[in-house]
Amino acid sequence: MDMILGVPIAVLAGQLLLGVINGAFYALLSLGLAVIFGLLKIINFAHGALYMLGALTTVVMFDAFGVNYWVSLFLAPILVGFVGVLIEYFLLRRIAHEDHIYSLLLTFGVALVIQGVLTNIYGVSGLRYSMPDVFRGGVNLGFMFLPYYRAWVIVIALLVCFGTWFMIEKTKLGSYLRAGTEDSQLMQGFGINVPLLVSLTYGFGVMLAAFAGVLAAPIYSVSPVMGGNLLIVVFAVVVIGGMGSIAGAVITGLLMGVIEGFTKVFYPEGASAVIFLVMVIVLLIRPSGLFGKEA
Amino acid sequence: MSNPVDREYEQLRISGLHAFYGESHILHGINIVVRRGELVTLLGRNGAGRSTTLKAIMNMVGKRTGSIMINGTDTLSCAPHQIARLGVGYCPEHRGIFASLNVQENLTLPPVVRSGGMGLEEIYNMFPNLYERRFSQGSKLSGGEQQMLAMARILRTGANMLLLDEITEGLAPVIVQKLGEVLMKLKAKGLTIILVEQNFHFAAPLADRHYVMEHGQIVEEISADELEAKQSLLNNYLGV
Ligand SMILES: Nc1ncnc2c1ncn2[C@@H]1O[C@H](COP(=O)(O)OP(=O)(O)O)[C@@H](O)[C@H]1O
Ligand SMILES: [Mg+2]
Numbered sequence: 001m002d003m004i005l006g007v008p009i010a011v012l013a014g015q016l017l018l019g020v021i022n023g024a025f026y027a028l029l030s031l032g033l034a035v036i037f038g039l040l041k042i043i044n045f046a047h048g049a050l051y052m053l054g055a056l057t058t059v060v061m062f063d064a065f066g067v068n069y070w071v072s073l074f075l076a077p078i079l080v081g082f083v084g085v086l087i088e089y090f091l092l093r094r095i096a097h098e099d100h101i102y103s104l105l106l107t108f109g110v111a112l113v114i115q116g117v118l119t120n121i122y123g124v125s126g127l128r129y130s131m132p133d134v135f136r137g138g139v140n141l142g143f144m145f146l147p148y149y150r151a152w153v154i155v156i157a158l159l160v161c162f163g164t165w166f167m168i169e170k171t172k173l174g175s176y177l178r179a180g181t182e183d184s185q186l187m188q189g190f191g192i193n194v195p196l197l198v199s200l201t202y203g204f205g206v207m208l209a210a211f212a213g214v215l216a217a218p219i220y221s222v223s224p225v226m227g228g229n230l231l232i233v234v235f236a237v238v239v240i241g242g243m244g245s246i247a248g249a250v251i252t253g254l255l256m257g258v259i260e261g262f263t264k265v266f267y268p269e270g271a272s273a274v275i276f277l278v279m280v281i282v283l284l285i286r287p288s289g290l291f292g293k294e295a
Numbered sequence: 296m297s298n299p300v301d302r303e304y305e306q307l308r309i310s311g312l313h314a315f316y317g318e319s320h321i322l323h324g325i326n327i328v329v330r331r332g333e334l335v336t337l338l339g340r341n342g343a344g345r346s347t348t349l350k351a352i353m354n355m356v357g358k359r360t361g362s363i364m365i366n367g368t369d370t371l372s373c374a375p376h377q378i379a380r381l382g383v384g385y386c387p388e389h390r391g392i393f394a395s396l397n398v399q400e401n402l403t404l405p406p407v408v409r410s411g412g413m414g415l416e417e418i419y420n421m422f423p424n425l426y427e428r429r430f431s432q433g434s435k436l437s438g439g440e441q442q443m444l445a446m447a448r449i450l451r452t453g454a455n456m457l458l459l460d461e462i463t464e465g466l467a468p469v470i471v472q473k474l475g476e477v478l479m480k481l482k483a484k485g486l487t488i489i490l491v492e493q494n495f496h497f498a499a500p501l502a503d504r505h506y507v508m509e510h511g512q513i514v515e516e517i518s519a520d521e522l523e524a525k526q527s528l529l530n531n532y533l534g535v
Contacts (some may be wrong), residue, residue: 175400179393186391189353190405191379191452 013144015261023257024157027250029234032208034249038181039201042100045108048227050206053080054213055222059129069132076214077207084206088199118224131218161250236279242289304331306487312361314351321347322511334488336498339508345491349458353385380408384454390445394434405452412453439470456487463494507532
């Protein structure tokens with residue numbers, strides 16, 4: 001069997017693939033966080049809970065109403081995104097003029113409430129969700145076996161990330177977002193309904209999280225606590241990438257997934273810690289993050 | 296389009312305006328009336344409260360009390376975007392060019408609030424430099440280009456009352472002269488303009504009236520034809 005650095009190529013490629021998949025989730029989630037942070041200037045601690053809500057909605061809608069995966073892919077983000085708009089409108093907006101630390105704590109509280117209520121209903125043991133039949137099996141690439149669903153996750157996640165980047169950097173609507181990120185008060189002084197834009201932006205960031213949740217449902221264990229662990233890693237990714245950049249969030253997400261995958265091959269014990277190690281190093285050398293604007 | 300301007304029409308009436316930033320009380324009972332087509336200046340030393348007055352009109356300060364009537368409606372409970380949609384165009388002290396947007400994106404960012412604004416072509420004719428640089432990022436512009444853009448940006452929206460804060464500050468004489476010409480044209484079109492200005496020589500030939508501010512109050516109102524008689528008083532207030 002072919003080896004690289006004493007490791008079979010198939011093993012290396014397999015871990016790399018898992019890394020890219022994890023990276024795709026990190027990218028989607030940190031992208032949503034970056035979009036929200038840009039306009040609202042808060043770190044959305046509810047992000048993990050809303051990701052979980054996307055996955056759980058998918059499972060529950062299937063069990064209760066037979067709603068299939070493809071419908072969920074659109075419906076769950078829309079429903080959860082609407083929950084996001086309600087959170088912004090009824091909670092975050094009330095304290096938006098206070099120090100942002102309060103908003104941050106509020107999103108943390110919202111996450112605990114959502115997670116707590118759903119744990120009471122569904123427990124923590126994980127619900128089953130089977131993937132659509134078209135995704136069963138995979139293709140042998142010669143050096144590794146590529147399951148169809150994993151390939152799909154990578155492709156669709158990258159497409160959504162690219163679409164979001166394009167929307168923000170190249171369209172009129174995106175120019176509102178960029179301008180609002182710089183000076184939302186002045187934007188409003190030009191006649192743009194900034195409060196509405198804030199609601200929709202929060203809703204959109206939440207939709208990205210919920211979309212990641214739907215993608216996760218067939219491959220990760222779906223339970224009310226699934227968001228909590230992931231979010232801690234995603235926060236590390238955000239710190240590494242820096243809050244300033246949309247493309248930076250995506251690239252850092254993918255990169256960290258890959259680094260995690262490599263570490264699993266060469267030093268498995270360190271895999272769960274490597275992202276935090278990178279975070280510490282980046283904080284020491286470049287506190288505003290790899291893509292962040294220097295303060 | 297060429298309806299004669301009703302020069303008695305009160306476009307702006309500020310009465311007993313107090314404004315605060317958090318706990319600090321900045322404006323202490325301001326009264327200002329501006330009629331349609333007038334060009335009025337707010338003069339005063341640094342820190343007198345001129346920028347705060349413009350911001351208070353836009354609802355961009357903390358608490359406000361008193362009344363600010365625009366076209367006869369009280370706007371004290373209006374959000375900034377609703378005030379802009381009454382036809383108010385605000386050019387802030389530091390120009391407020393968005394660095395992450397290019398020139399054209401900056402220019403087309405503010406929505407059209409009234410009909411009768413200038414088209415893109417007309418604007419590029421007035422500011423040929425902006426046309427040449429239309430795909431440059433806002434962060435790459437010179438001070439003069441930024442100021443031209445900040446002016447052009449509010450002309451496109453059809454706003455008929457402009458609040459201009461120190462538009463000549465730090466600019467080369469040729470650019471200041473260009474801005475003077477632009478203001479003359481806008482005045483001829485019948486736009487109402489409130490100009491905060493350090494450069495009295497720039498403002499004097501353009502203005503119909505001057506309000507002098509000190510410590511957050513209006514201390515003197517001088518019309519253009521009284522200017523000569525009150526010059527020494529004015530110099531006193533401005534500390535020149
Ligand atoms: N954002 C702010 N917060 C608190 N105080 C402010 C703020 N902006 C201005 N001030 C204070 O308000 C007063 C008036 O300022 P300003 O309106 O900018 O004066 P001017 O434009 O006439 O130079 C000054 O004493 C200034 O220190
Ligand atoms: Mg000022």
